[in-house]
Amino acid sequence: MMHITDDRPPFARVILESGASTSRAVHYPDNAIHEKQFEELLEILKVKDVPEDQLIEVLRSMPVDFIKNGSEKIFENYNYSLRWPFQPVIDGKGGIIALPPIDSWRQGLFHKVPIMAGFTTNEGTMFVPQNLSSSDEFIDFFHTLLPGLSKGDLSKLDQLYPDPTKRPLGEAKEPSGDTSSEQPLNEKHSSKKREETTETPEGPEKAIPIVIDDREVAAPLIPFSNDQKPKLKSLSVNIPYLETRPGFGLQYTRLSAAYGHFAYTCPVRQTVQFLSGGDHATSRRSRLLKRESPVEYEAPPIYVYQFAANTSVDYGARHTSHAGFTTYNPEMYYKSPTTRDIAGTMHAYWTSFILSGRPNGVRKTNWGDRGEWPSYTDKEAPGKKMVFGRGNDEIAGGQGRGIVTRVVYDDWPAKECEFWWERTHLFES
Helix, strand or coil, X not given: CCCCCCCCCCCCCEECCCCCCCCCCCECCCCXXXXXXXXXXXXXXXXXXXXHHHHHHHHHCCCHHHHHHHHHHHHHHHHCCCCCCCCCXXXXXXXXXXXXXXXXXXXXXXXXXXXXXXXXXXXXXXXXCCCCCCHHHHHHHHHHHCCCCCHHHHHHHHHHCCCHHHCCCCCCCXXXXXXXXXXXXXXXXXXXXXXXXXXXXXXXCCCCCCEECCEECCCCCCCCCHHHHHHCCCCCCCCCCCCCCCCCCCCHHHHHHHHHHHXXXXXXHHHHHHHHCCCCCCHHHHHHCCCCCCCCCCCCCEEEEEECCCCCCCCCCECCCCHHHHCCCHHHHCCCHHHHHHHHHHHHHHHHHHHHCCCCCCCCCCCCCCCCCCCCCCCCCCCEEEEECCCCCCCCCCCCCCEXXXXXXXXXXXXXXXXXXXXXXXXXX
16 A cells, blocks of 8 residues: 555555554664664574675575574564564665655555455454563563653653552543443344453453452552462452453553554554544544645545454454454354354455445345444544454353444544554654
Protein backbone atom coordinates (compact mmCIF):
# COMPACT_ATOMS: atom_id res chain seq x y z
CA MET A 1 0.00 0.00 0.00
CA MET A 2 2.88 2.37 0.76
CA HIS A 3 5.00 1.58 -2.34
CA ILE A 4 3.97 4.41 -4.63
CA THR A 5 4.96 4.33 -8.29
CA ASP A 6 3.43 5.66 -11.49
CA ASP A 7 1.87 2.25 -12.11
CA ARG A 8 -1.46 1.10 -10.71
CA PRO A 9 -1.07 -1.24 -7.75
CA PRO A 10 -1.09 -4.96 -8.66
CA PHE A 11 -4.00 -5.55 -6.27
CA ALA A 12 -7.59 -4.42 -5.97
CA ARG A 13 -7.92 -4.61 -2.21
CA VAL A 14 -5.79 -5.36 0.86
CA ILE A 15 -6.10 -7.49 4.01
CA LEU A 16 -3.58 -6.27 6.56
CA GLU A 17 -2.16 -8.82 8.98
CA SER A 18 0.17 -8.57 11.98
CA GLY A 19 -0.15 -4.86 12.52
CA ALA A 20 0.39 -2.21 9.87
CA SER A 21 3.13 -0.18 8.19
CA THR A 22 3.81 1.89 11.32
CA SER A 23 4.07 -1.19 13.55
CA ARG A 24 7.05 -1.56 15.88
CA ALA A 25 9.98 0.28 14.31
CA VAL A 26 11.50 0.78 10.87
CA HIS A 27 14.87 2.49 10.55
CA TYR A 28 17.34 3.68 7.97
CA PRO A 29 20.09 1.11 7.19
CA ASP A 30 22.73 3.00 9.18
CA ASN A 31 20.70 3.13 12.39
CA ALA A 32 22.83 2.22 15.40
CA ILE A 33 20.95 -0.99 16.17
CA HIS A 34 21.36 -2.28 12.59
CA GLU A 35 25.07 -1.45 12.58
CA LYS A 36 25.59 -3.16 15.95
CA GLN A 37 23.74 -6.34 14.99
CA PHE A 38 25.57 -6.58 11.66
CA GLU A 39 28.95 -6.15 13.37
CA GLU A 40 28.05 -8.94 15.79
CA LEU A 41 27.06 -11.19 12.90
CA LEU A 42 30.40 -10.56 11.18
CA GLU A 43 32.13 -11.42 14.45
CA ILE A 44 30.32 -14.76 14.68
CA LEU A 45 31.10 -15.52 11.02
CA LYS A 46 34.77 -14.56 11.64
CA VAL A 47 34.88 -12.04 8.81
CA LYS A 48 34.98 -8.84 10.84
CA ASP A 49 38.41 -7.91 9.46
CA VAL A 50 37.55 -8.50 5.80
CA PRO A 51 37.74 -5.22 3.80
CA GLU A 52 34.32 -3.77 3.09
CA ASP A 53 34.74 -3.92 -0.69
CA GLN A 54 35.35 -7.68 -0.45
CA LEU A 55 32.79 -8.54 2.22
CA ILE A 56 29.82 -9.44 0.01
CA GLU A 57 31.94 -11.73 -2.15
CA VAL A 58 33.33 -13.50 0.93
CA LEU A 59 29.87 -13.94 2.46
CA ARG A 60 28.52 -15.39 -0.78
CA SER A 61 31.27 -18.00 -0.76
CA MET A 62 30.28 -19.32 2.67
CA PRO A 63 28.00 -22.34 3.23
CA VAL A 64 24.38 -21.28 3.65
CA ASP A 65 23.98 -23.26 6.89
CA PHE A 66 26.97 -21.45 8.42
CA ILE A 67 25.40 -18.05 7.75
CA LYS A 68 21.99 -19.31 8.83
CA ASN A 69 23.31 -20.57 12.17
CA GLY A 70 25.14 -17.30 12.75
CA SER A 71 22.08 -15.19 12.00
CA GLU A 72 19.95 -17.34 14.29
CA LYS A 73 22.38 -16.70 17.14
CA ILE A 74 22.04 -12.95 16.60
CA PHE A 75 18.27 -13.23 16.48
CA GLU A 76 18.20 -15.22 19.71
CA ASN A 77 20.47 -12.69 21.45
CA TYR A 78 17.96 -9.93 20.76
CA ASN A 79 14.73 -11.89 21.00
CA TYR A 80 14.25 -11.30 24.74
CA SER A 81 14.25 -7.52 24.23
CA LEU A 82 12.18 -7.86 21.02
CA ARG A 83 14.79 -5.93 19.03
CA TRP A 84 14.63 -8.41 16.21
CA PRO A 85 17.47 -8.15 13.68
CA PHE A 86 17.26 -8.27 9.89
CA GLN A 87 14.14 -6.13 9.69
CA PRO A 88 13.00 -4.07 6.67
CA VAL A 89 14.67 -0.67 6.39
CA ILE A 90 13.82 2.69 4.85
CA ASP A 91 15.42 2.39 1.40
CA GLY A 92 15.11 5.98 0.24
CA LYS A 93 14.05 7.22 -3.17
CA GLY A 94 13.34 4.38 -5.60
CA GLY A 95 13.16 1.77 -2.84
CA ILE A 96 10.29 -0.36 -1.56
CA ILE A 97 10.07 1.76 1.60
CA ALA A 98 11.00 5.13 0.15
CA LEU A 99 9.92 7.19 3.15
CA PRO A 100 9.29 6.60 6.83
CA PRO A 101 5.76 5.14 6.79
CA ILE A 102 4.41 7.91 9.02
CA ASP A 103 5.64 10.48 6.47
CA SER A 104 3.96 8.58 3.65
CA TRP A 105 0.66 8.68 5.51
CA ARG A 106 0.99 12.37 6.31
CA GLN A 107 1.88 13.25 2.72
CA GLY A 108 -0.94 11.20 1.26
CA LEU A 109 1.47 8.83 -0.50
CA PHE A 110 -0.43 5.57 -0.31
CA HIS A 111 -2.82 3.57 -2.46
CA LYS A 112 -6.48 4.35 -1.85
CA VAL A 113 -7.93 0.84 -2.02
CA PRO A 114 -10.45 -1.04 0.16
CA ILE A 115 -8.84 -2.66 3.18
CA MET A 116 -9.68 -5.08 5.95
CA ALA A 117 -7.56 -4.63 9.07
CA GLY A 118 -7.76 -5.58 12.71
CA PHE A 119 -6.16 -6.85 15.87
CA THR A 120 -6.66 -9.29 18.72
CA THR A 121 -7.44 -8.23 22.27
CA ASN A 122 -4.16 -9.54 23.72
CA GLU A 123 -1.64 -8.78 20.99
CA GLY A 124 1.41 -8.62 23.24
CA THR A 125 1.02 -11.67 25.47
CA MET A 126 3.05 -14.14 23.37
CA PHE A 127 6.01 -11.80 22.87
CA VAL A 128 7.03 -10.05 26.07
CA PRO A 129 9.20 -11.51 28.87
CA GLN A 130 7.10 -13.28 31.48
CA ASN A 131 9.42 -12.80 34.45
CA LEU A 132 9.49 -9.03 35.05
CA SER A 133 8.22 -8.05 38.49
CA SER A 134 9.24 -4.45 39.20
CA SER A 135 8.16 -1.19 37.65
CA ASP A 136 11.81 -0.34 37.02
CA GLU A 137 12.08 -3.46 34.87
CA PHE A 138 8.99 -2.36 32.94
CA ILE A 139 10.55 1.04 32.21
CA ASP A 140 13.96 -0.47 31.41
CA PHE A 141 12.33 -2.80 28.87
CA PHE A 142 10.87 0.10 26.89
CA HIS A 143 14.00 2.22 27.30
CA THR A 144 16.00 -0.57 25.68
CA LEU A 145 13.43 -1.34 23.00
CA LEU A 146 12.74 2.31 22.13
CA PRO A 147 15.78 4.45 22.98
CA GLY A 148 14.12 7.42 21.30
CA LEU A 149 11.73 7.77 24.23
CA SER A 150 12.81 10.57 26.57
CA LYS A 151 12.71 10.43 30.36
CA GLY A 152 9.52 12.45 30.17
CA ASP A 153 8.02 9.96 27.70
CA LEU A 154 8.91 7.06 29.98
CA SER A 155 7.37 8.86 32.94
CA LYS A 156 4.13 9.34 30.99
CA LEU A 157 4.24 5.69 29.95
CA ASP A 158 4.57 4.68 33.60
CA GLN A 159 1.45 6.69 34.45
CA LEU A 160 -0.54 5.62 31.40
CA TYR A 161 -0.06 1.95 32.26
CA PRO A 162 -0.15 2.13 36.08
CA ASP A 163 2.03 -0.21 38.11
CA PRO A 164 -0.42 -2.80 39.52
CA THR A 165 1.72 -3.33 42.63
CA LYS A 166 1.49 0.31 43.67
CA ARG A 167 -2.15 1.27 43.33
CA PRO A 168 -3.77 3.42 46.03
CA LEU A 169 -5.98 1.10 48.03
CA GLY A 170 -9.67 1.50 47.33
CA GLU A 171 -9.26 3.58 44.20
CA ALA A 172 -11.81 2.09 41.83
CA LYS A 173 -10.01 2.98 38.60
CA GLU A 174 -11.63 1.44 35.53
CA PRO A 175 -9.11 -0.72 33.66
CA SER A 176 -8.12 0.62 30.25
CA GLY A 177 -9.98 -2.08 28.41
CA ASP A 178 -12.05 -2.75 25.37
CA THR A 179 -15.40 -2.89 27.14
CA SER A 180 -15.62 0.29 29.23
CA SER A 181 -17.12 2.61 26.61
CA GLU A 182 -18.59 0.09 24.25
CA GLN A 183 -22.11 0.60 23.03
CA PRO A 184 -23.35 -2.48 21.15
CA LEU A 185 -24.92 -1.57 17.83
CA ASN A 186 -25.90 -5.05 16.75
CA GLU A 187 -24.81 -8.47 17.82
CA LYS A 188 -25.24 -12.10 16.93
CA HIS A 189 -25.31 -14.60 19.75
CA SER A 190 -24.49 -18.26 19.59
CA SER A 191 -27.23 -20.56 18.38
CA LYS A 192 -27.26 -22.07 21.87
CA LYS A 193 -28.00 -20.28 25.12
CA ARG A 194 -25.22 -17.93 26.09
CA GLU A 195 -23.35 -18.57 29.33
CA GLU A 196 -22.18 -15.44 31.07
CA THR A 197 -18.41 -15.11 31.38
CA THR A 198 -16.02 -12.57 32.76
CA GLU A 199 -13.52 -11.27 30.22
CA THR A 200 -10.68 -8.93 31.04
CA PRO A 201 -9.55 -6.37 28.50
CA GLU A 202 -5.81 -6.87 28.93
CA GLY A 203 -5.29 -10.44 30.10
CA PRO A 204 -6.70 -13.94 30.07
CA GLU A 205 -7.71 -13.70 33.73
CA LYS A 206 -9.65 -11.07 35.59
CA ALA A 207 -7.67 -8.35 37.35
CA ILE A 208 -8.43 -8.52 41.07
CA PRO A 209 -7.77 -6.26 44.05
CA ILE A 210 -5.45 -7.27 46.82
CA VAL A 211 -6.22 -8.93 50.12
CA ILE A 212 -3.38 -10.60 52.03
CA ASP A 213 -4.03 -12.91 54.99
CA ASP A 214 -7.74 -12.05 54.81
CA ARG A 215 -7.12 -8.34 55.30
CA GLU A 216 -6.78 -5.36 53.02
CA VAL A 217 -3.25 -4.05 52.64
CA ALA A 218 -2.81 -0.70 54.34
CA ALA A 219 -2.95 2.64 52.52
CA PRO A 220 -1.55 4.67 50.87
CA LEU A 221 0.13 2.16 48.54
CA ILE A 222 -0.17 -1.57 48.08
CA PRO A 223 3.19 -3.00 47.09
CA PHE A 224 3.49 -6.77 47.13
CA SER A 225 5.85 -9.46 45.90
CA ASN A 226 5.67 -12.74 43.99
CA ASP A 227 5.56 -14.90 47.12
CA GLN A 228 2.35 -13.15 48.21
CA LYS A 229 0.42 -13.96 45.04
CA PRO A 230 -1.12 -17.20 46.38
CA LYS A 231 -2.71 -15.18 49.17
CA LEU A 232 -4.48 -12.71 46.93
CA LYS A 233 -8.25 -12.80 47.02
CA SER A 234 -10.95 -10.87 45.21
CA LEU A 235 -12.75 -7.85 46.61
CA SER A 236 -14.80 -5.14 44.91
CA VAL A 237 -11.98 -2.94 43.59
CA ASN A 238 -10.28 -3.65 40.28
CA ILE A 239 -6.58 -3.01 39.85
CA PRO A 240 -5.62 -2.65 36.19
CA TYR A 241 -2.99 -5.08 34.91
CA LEU A 242 -2.74 -7.05 38.15
CA GLU A 243 -1.06 -10.41 37.49
CA THR A 244 -1.64 -13.20 40.06
CA ARG A 245 -0.96 -16.41 38.14
CA PRO A 246 1.92 -18.68 39.19
CA GLY A 247 4.85 -18.55 36.80
CA PHE A 248 4.26 -14.97 35.65
CA GLY A 249 6.01 -11.86 36.91
CA LEU A 250 3.95 -9.11 38.48
CA GLN A 251 4.51 -6.82 35.48
CA TYR A 252 3.57 -9.35 32.79
CA THR A 253 -0.02 -8.25 32.09
CA ARG A 254 0.98 -4.59 32.21
CA LEU A 255 3.95 -5.16 29.89
CA SER A 256 2.00 -7.27 27.41
CA ALA A 257 -0.74 -4.64 27.21
CA ALA A 258 1.66 -1.76 26.57
CA TYR A 259 3.71 -3.68 24.01
CA GLY A 260 0.62 -4.99 22.23
CA HIS A 261 -0.77 -1.47 21.89
CA PHE A 262 2.55 -0.06 20.67
CA ALA A 263 3.38 -2.82 18.21
CA TYR A 264 0.05 -3.91 16.76
CA THR A 265 -3.24 -2.46 18.00
CA CYS A 266 -2.50 1.24 17.73
CA PRO A 267 -0.72 1.05 14.34
CA VAL A 268 -3.82 -0.66 12.92
CA ARG A 269 -6.09 2.03 14.33
CA GLN A 270 -3.66 4.68 13.06
CA THR A 271 -3.81 3.19 9.57
CA VAL A 272 -7.59 3.20 9.33
CA GLN A 273 -7.73 6.74 10.70
CA PHE A 274 -5.28 8.01 8.09
CA LEU A 275 -6.88 6.11 5.22
CA SER A 276 -10.35 7.28 6.22
CA GLY A 277 -9.26 10.87 6.67
CA GLY A 278 -9.65 10.78 10.45
CA ASP A 279 -13.10 12.30 10.22
CA HIS A 280 -14.34 10.37 13.26
CA ALA A 281 -11.48 11.40 15.53
CA THR A 282 -11.52 13.82 18.41
CA SER A 283 -9.89 17.21 17.81
CA ARG A 284 -6.71 16.00 19.50
CA ARG A 285 -6.62 12.84 17.42
CA SER A 286 -7.26 14.88 14.30
CA ARG A 287 -4.12 16.86 15.08
CA LEU A 288 -2.08 13.71 15.60
CA LEU A 289 -3.39 12.19 12.37
CA LYS A 290 -3.37 15.32 10.23
CA ARG A 291 -2.30 14.82 6.62
CA GLU A 292 0.11 17.29 5.06
CA SER A 293 -1.13 16.58 1.55
CA PRO A 294 -3.75 19.04 0.26
CA VAL A 295 -5.07 16.41 -2.14
CA GLU A 296 -8.62 15.41 -1.31
CA TYR A 297 -10.02 11.99 -2.17
CA GLU A 298 -13.01 9.85 -1.33
CA ALA A 299 -12.03 7.40 1.38
CA PRO A 300 -12.29 3.78 0.25
CA PRO A 301 -14.29 1.16 2.16
CA ILE A 302 -12.47 0.13 5.34
CA TYR A 303 -13.46 -2.85 7.48
CA VAL A 304 -12.02 -3.03 10.99
CA TYR A 305 -12.21 -5.98 13.35
CA GLN A 306 -11.17 -7.08 16.82
CA PHE A 307 -10.80 -10.76 17.62
CA ALA A 308 -11.68 -11.31 21.28
CA ALA A 309 -12.16 -15.07 21.75
CA ASN A 310 -9.87 -16.48 24.43
CA THR A 311 -7.96 -19.31 22.72
CA SER A 312 -5.14 -19.82 25.23
CA VAL A 313 -4.96 -20.29 28.99
CA ASP A 314 -1.75 -18.27 29.19
CA TYR A 315 -2.13 -15.78 26.37
CA GLY A 316 -5.85 -15.10 25.91
CA ALA A 317 -6.81 -13.71 22.48
CA ARG A 318 -3.17 -13.63 21.44
CA HIS A 319 -1.47 -12.36 18.30
CA THR A 320 -2.59 -14.28 15.16
CA SER A 321 -5.10 -16.38 17.12
CA HIS A 322 -7.80 -15.31 14.65
CA ALA A 323 -6.02 -16.81 11.63
CA GLY A 324 -7.35 -20.35 11.94
CA PHE A 325 -10.89 -19.00 12.21
CA THR A 326 -10.65 -17.02 8.98
CA THR A 327 -9.53 -20.16 7.11
CA TYR A 328 -12.13 -22.33 8.87
CA ASN A 329 -9.58 -24.76 10.31
CA PRO A 330 -11.00 -27.90 11.97
CA GLU A 331 -9.08 -27.29 15.21
CA MET A 332 -10.96 -24.01 15.57
CA TYR A 333 -14.50 -25.06 14.78
CA TYR A 334 -14.58 -28.58 16.25
CA LYS A 335 -14.86 -27.41 19.84
CA SER A 336 -18.49 -26.32 19.95
CA PRO A 337 -21.38 -24.94 17.91
CA THR A 338 -20.28 -21.45 18.94
CA THR A 339 -16.68 -21.77 17.78
CA ARG A 340 -18.07 -23.25 14.57
CA ASP A 341 -20.29 -20.18 14.16
CA ILE A 342 -17.39 -17.82 14.83
CA ALA A 343 -15.12 -19.62 12.35
CA GLY A 344 -17.79 -19.97 9.68
CA THR A 345 -18.86 -16.34 9.98
CA MET A 346 -15.29 -15.04 9.80
CA HIS A 347 -14.47 -17.30 6.85
CA ALA A 348 -17.54 -16.03 5.02
CA TYR A 349 -16.64 -12.39 5.67
CA TRP A 350 -13.01 -12.85 4.58
CA THR A 351 -13.77 -14.77 1.40
CA SER A 352 -16.53 -12.33 0.49
CA PHE A 353 -14.13 -9.42 0.86
CA ILE A 354 -11.55 -11.18 -1.32
CA LEU A 355 -14.11 -11.79 -4.04
CA SER A 356 -16.16 -8.60 -3.92
CA GLY A 357 -14.36 -6.04 -1.79
CA ARG A 358 -17.17 -6.19 0.79
CA PRO A 359 -17.56 -8.62 3.73
CA ASN A 360 -21.27 -8.92 2.93
CA GLY A 361 -20.93 -8.88 -0.85
CA VAL A 362 -21.25 -12.66 -1.27
CA ARG A 363 -24.28 -14.14 0.47
CA LYS A 364 -24.55 -17.62 -1.03
CA THR A 365 -22.69 -19.39 1.77
CA ASN A 366 -23.55 -21.50 4.80
CA TRP A 367 -23.39 -18.26 6.79
CA GLY A 368 -25.38 -16.13 4.38
CA ASP A 369 -27.48 -14.74 7.24
CA ARG A 370 -24.46 -13.19 8.98
CA GLY A 371 -24.91 -9.64 10.24
CA GLU A 372 -23.99 -6.54 8.28
CA TRP A 373 -20.37 -5.45 8.79
CA PRO A 374 -20.42 -1.67 8.25
CA SER A 375 -17.56 0.17 6.63
CA TYR A 376 -15.46 2.34 8.91
CA THR A 377 -16.15 5.15 6.45
CA ASP A 378 -19.92 4.73 6.44
CA LYS A 379 -21.39 8.21 6.00
CA GLU A 380 -24.30 7.68 8.37
CA ALA A 381 -22.38 6.27 11.35
CA PRO A 382 -18.63 6.07 10.73
CA GLY A 383 -15.94 4.62 12.94
CA LYS A 384 -17.32 1.16 13.72
CA LYS A 385 -15.59 -2.19 14.01
CA MET A 386 -16.72 -5.81 14.17
CA VAL A 387 -15.82 -7.77 17.32
CA PHE A 388 -15.62 -11.56 17.06
CA GLY A 389 -16.03 -14.05 19.90
CA ARG A 390 -16.25 -11.79 22.92
CA GLY A 391 -16.75 -13.90 26.05
CA ASN A 392 -15.90 -17.20 24.34
CA ASP A 393 -13.15 -19.25 26.01
CA GLU A 394 -14.02 -22.80 24.97
CA ILE A 395 -10.81 -23.46 23.03
CA ALA A 396 -8.87 -22.38 26.11
CA GLY A 397 -10.78 -24.96 28.16
CA GLY A 398 -13.55 -22.78 29.53
CA GLN A 399 -17.32 -22.99 29.18
CA GLY A 400 -18.10 -19.44 28.08
CA ARG A 401 -19.86 -19.32 24.74
CA GLY A 402 -20.00 -15.56 24.43
CA ILE A 403 -21.13 -13.62 21.38
CA VAL A 404 -20.31 -14.57 17.80
CA THR A 405 -20.28 -11.01 16.39
CA ARG A 406 -20.89 -7.55 17.69
CA VAL A 407 -20.61 -4.14 16.02
CA VAL A 408 -19.24 -1.38 18.26
CA TYR A 409 -17.51 1.97 17.89
CA ASP A 410 -13.75 1.77 17.52
CA ASP A 411 -12.70 3.73 20.59
CA TRP A 412 -10.34 1.29 22.34
CA PRO A 413 -7.65 1.85 23.38
CA ALA A 414 -8.00 5.65 23.31
CA LYS A 415 -5.45 7.50 25.46
CA GLU A 416 -2.94 4.72 24.96
CA CYS A 417 -3.08 5.02 21.18
CA GLU A 418 -2.79 8.79 21.36
CA PHE A 419 0.42 8.34 23.34
CA TRP A 420 1.93 6.01 20.74
CA TRP A 421 0.65 7.98 17.73
CA GLU A 422 2.25 11.13 19.10
CA ARG A 423 5.65 9.39 19.09
CA THR A 424 5.57 7.28 15.92
CA HIS A 425 8.27 9.44 14.30
CA LEU A 426 10.69 8.44 17.07
CA PHE A 427 10.62 4.83 15.88
CA GLU A 428 11.20 5.58 12.18
CA SER A 429 14.66 7.09 11.96
